[in-house]
Amino acid sequence: MITLLYDGTFEGLLTAVFEVYEHKLGYVKLLRADKHTKTMFEQVMNVVTDEARATRVLKGLKLKLSPMGVQRLYAAHLAEMDGEENILLGYIRYAFDAGQNIEDDYGNKFVMRVSEMVRMVRREKHRMEAFVRFQKLKDEIFYATVEPDFNVLPLLIRHFKSRYADQRWIIYDMKRLYGIYYDLHDTQYITLDFATNSNPSEVMAAFCEEEGTYQHLWKNYFHSVNIPSRKNTKLHVRHIPKRYWKHLTEKI
Amino acid sequence: MNADRITEKLNILADAAKYDVSCASSGSKRKNESKGLGNASNGICHSYTEDGRCVSLLKILLTNHCIFDCAYCVSRKSNDIKRAAFTVQEVVDLTINFYRRNYIEGLFLSSGIFKDADYTMERLVRIAKKLRTEHNFNGYIHLKSIPGASDELMNEAGLYADRLSVNLEMPTEAGLKLLAPDKNQADMIKPMGYLKNAIIQHTEEKKLFKKAPIFAPAGQSTQLIIGATPENDSQVLQSANYFYKNFNLKRVYYSGYVPVLADTRLPALNTSVPMVRENRLYQADWLMRFYGFHVNEIVNTQQPHLDLDIDPKLGWAIRNMQAFPIDVNKADLQMILRVPGIGLISAQKIVSARIFGKLNWDQLKKMGVSINRAKYFITCKSNEFERRDLTGNNIKQFILAASQSKYLKNTQTQLSLF
Numbered sequence: 001m002i003t004l005l006y007d008g009t010f011e012g013l014l015t016a017v018f019e020v021y022e023h024k025l026g027y028v029k030l031l032r033a034d035k036h037t038k039t040m041f042e043q044v045m046n047v048v049t050d051e052a053r054a055t056r057v058l059k060g061l062k063l064k065l066s067p068m069g070v071q072r073l074y075a076a077h078l079a080e081m082d083g084e085e086n087i088l089l090g091y092i093r094y095a096f097d098a099g100q101n102i103e104d105d106y107g108n109k110f111v112m113r114v115s116e117m118v119r120m121v122r123r124e125k126h127r128m129e130a131f132v133r134f135q136k137l138k139d140e141i142f143y144a145t146v147e148p149d150f151n152v153l154p155l156l157i158r159h160f161k162s163r164y165a166d167q168r169w170i171i172y173d174m175k176r177l178y179g180i181y182y183d184l185h186d187t188q189y190i191t192l193d194f195a196t197n198s199n200p201s202e203v204m205a206a207f208c209e210e211e212g213t214y215q216h217l218w219k220n221y222f223h224s225v226n227i228p229s230r231k232n233t234k235l236h237v238r239h240i241p242k243r244y245w246k247h248l249t250e251k252i
Numbered sequence: 253m254n255a256d257r258i259t260e261k262l263n264i265l266a267d268a269a270k271y272d273v274s275c276a277s278s279g280s281k282r283k284n285e286s287k288g289l290g291n292a293s294n295g296i297c298h299s300y301t302e303d304g305r306c307v308s309l310l311k312i313l314l315t316n317h318c319i320f321d322c323a324y325c326v327s328r329k330s331n332d333i334k335r336a337a338f339t340v341q342e343v344v345d346l347t348i349n350f351y352r353r354n355y356i357e358g359l360f361l362s363s364g365i366f367k368d369a370d371y372t373m374e375r376l377v378r379i380a381k382k383l384r385t386e387h388n389f390n391g392y393i394h395l396k397s398i399p400g401a402s403d404e405l406m407n408e409a410g411l412y413a414d415r416l417s418v419n420l421e422m423p424t425e426a427g428l429k430l431l432a433p434d435k436n437q438a439d440m441i442k443p444m445g446y447l448k449n450a451i452i453q454h455t456e457e458k459k460l461f462k463k464a465p466i467f468a469p470a471g472q473s474t475q476l477i478i479g480a481t482p483e484n485d486s487q488v489l490q491s492a493n494y495f496y497k498n499f500n501l502k503r504v505y506y507s508g509y510v511p512v513l514a515d516t517r518l519p520a521l522n523t524s525v526p527m528v529r530e531n532r533l534y535q536a537d538w539l540m541r542f543y544g545f546h547v548n549e550i551v552n553t554q555q556p557h558l559d560l561d562i563d564p565k566l567g568w569a570i571r572n573m574q575a576f577p578i579d580v581n582k583a584d585l586q587m588i589l590r591v592p593g594i595g596l597i598s599a600q601k602i603v604s605a606r607i608f609g610k611l612n613w614d615q616l617k618k619m620g621v622s623i624n625r626a627k628y629f630i631t632c633k634s635n636e637f638e639r640r641d642l643t644g645n646n647i648k649q650f651i652l653a654a655s656q657s658k659y660l661k662n663t664q665t666q667l668s669l670f
Contacts, residue, residue, distance in 0.1 A: 221310070
């Protein structure tokens with residue numbers, strides 16, 4: 001058994017697949033380099049991410065899978081779950097070795113697990129489409145912070161770009177410390193430097209004047225539509241788990 | 253903008269609109285053209301109230317002034333409550349500003365009837381028109397069709413709104429006569445019939461001419477109030493089925509009656525909301541729409557009520573034990589869908605996966621099949637299967653003993669009060 005170490009990117013993963021076939025490796029364990037602790041008698045191989053090799057593997061995958069299938073693989077990769085690289089690697093090897101398209105073979109453990117991972121990532125993406133709360137700043141930019149479980153920002157671009165085409169907006173991932181910015185034409189990835197010694201009054205001053213009013217109206221609306229005699233806290237929390245509350249205007 | 257006044261109006265008019273349960277924002281395919289604001293493609297629930305219902309649209313009444321006196325409605329003429337009314341501009345501002353902050357998917361606008369039907373409908377249409385034409389707003393708009401409004405206004409409404417709905421409220425004409433003496437069912441059905449034909453006509457046109465305008469792309473829906481009048485589940489579902497079949501409705505909503513008013517014709521104020529019954533009706537509705545069940549298979553003259561202990565699909569299965577067990581590796585999709593414990597997605601997974609090889613219990617479980625229910629009704633690639641000759645009643649007892657109803661906790665707390 002050989003342990004392959006890669007850098008956590010999708011290209012890195014595809015390069016690892018290339019190495020597996022290049023060196024005709026049998027049983028391998030794929031791991032992100034920063035998660036690795038060395039053990040005795042372990043055979044370690046570093047995978048150096050290589051654009052050309054990754055592209056070749058991707059090209060091969062596109063012959064074996066439908067365009068949707070490749071998309072789903074990428075989405076599953078965004079889950080960044082520990083140890084799940086091996087599932088992705090297993091899935092890709094199964095796809096290459098099988099004589100037919102295996103996307104629907106849910107009896108296979110790799111295919112089933114990938115479909116579960118895709119569902120988790122898609123759900124998180126959908127939650128973000130719902131739970132992003134923009135706040136309007138003085139300079140007419142709509143700003144929102146999120147902390148999604150998975151790295152779903154790349155999947156959100158299309159939705160928000162087509163929906164809010166006439167306003168500039170930023171969605172910032174506070175967990176992974178990067179964001180997306182839309183400037184009325186295109187989106188780009190950004191990182192922000194937050195001042196460490198900012199006090200609350202400065203933050204309030206950055207919002208446009210009507211922001212407070214609309215937040216207040218929204219909170220009022222949220223309370224008015226509740227029917228107390230049907231109270232069902234369990235269902236409420238299942239729909240909006242508590243970890244999302246701190247970024248939701250109506251739940252703060 | 254006078255913030256306090258708007259807040260008060262919003263509180264009154266959102267509170268009055270909340271008993272309308274329709275919340276869907278899906279089913280439309282309105283695109284964001286020419287860099288405007290918003291689109292309406294897939295439904296999104298932006299928040300959930302503490303009672304667990306979703307908040308997808310800004311659901312408000314234009315006004316709660318009403319000339320009608322329907323016993324079940326908080327806004328009825330004889331009820332002594334605060335009255336308020338929004339101006340057109342106020343509704344537009346609220347919608348746009350909430351939408352830009354990603355609070356909502358769009359607007360759900362209903363209204364009490366002031367003056368007459370046409371006058372009210374004309375106001376509703378004017379708001380939708382302003383949003384679409386002046387603000388280039390492409391979000392979701394759901395308008396109430398006011399019973400008795402003229403065809404010209406309904407036509408205009410269809411051009412601006414994504415979905416239109418008339419609430420039938422009572423499943424039978426007799427129930428309606430009892431509680432809402434000013435209304436009659438014929439008036440409600442008329443706009444539905446007009447819209448149905450207009451939608452069909454516009455879809456045909458759209459097929460021929462790409463530039464033809466879209467007309468109420470998310471169709472029509474309606475709502476039935478449950479538990480205010482003594483109709484049984486069979487009557488409720490039969491009438492829902494009638495409207496699905498004859499008016500191409502997208503949805504029928506069932507709203508458990510929340511006692512808000514003291515009236516001798518209605519359940520007393522402290523009766524609990526029939527939430528379990530409401531849930532069973534929705535399950536039955538899903539069976540009719542997605543699982544290929546006919547309404548008579550779920551309820552009929554021998555079975556006028558749905559079983560509250562078990563879901564209607566399990567109910568059907570134990571009444572029809574002669575159809576089981578089935579082999580999931582061979583049976584048709586139609587039959588697999590009828591097995592309790594197998595849902596739409598797992599049924600499709602089974603059918604596409606079994607091409608690659610026969611499936612066993614483990615694999616079925618991984619696919620999301622609820623084995624503790626399904627095991628009495630299916631066989632698969634395994635020597636283990638139910639060998640006893642169980643009656644439907646036995647199975648019901650086994651399943652009830654092994655599971656706990658999510659509603660049981662509610663009833664227990666209510667009982668322990670006494």
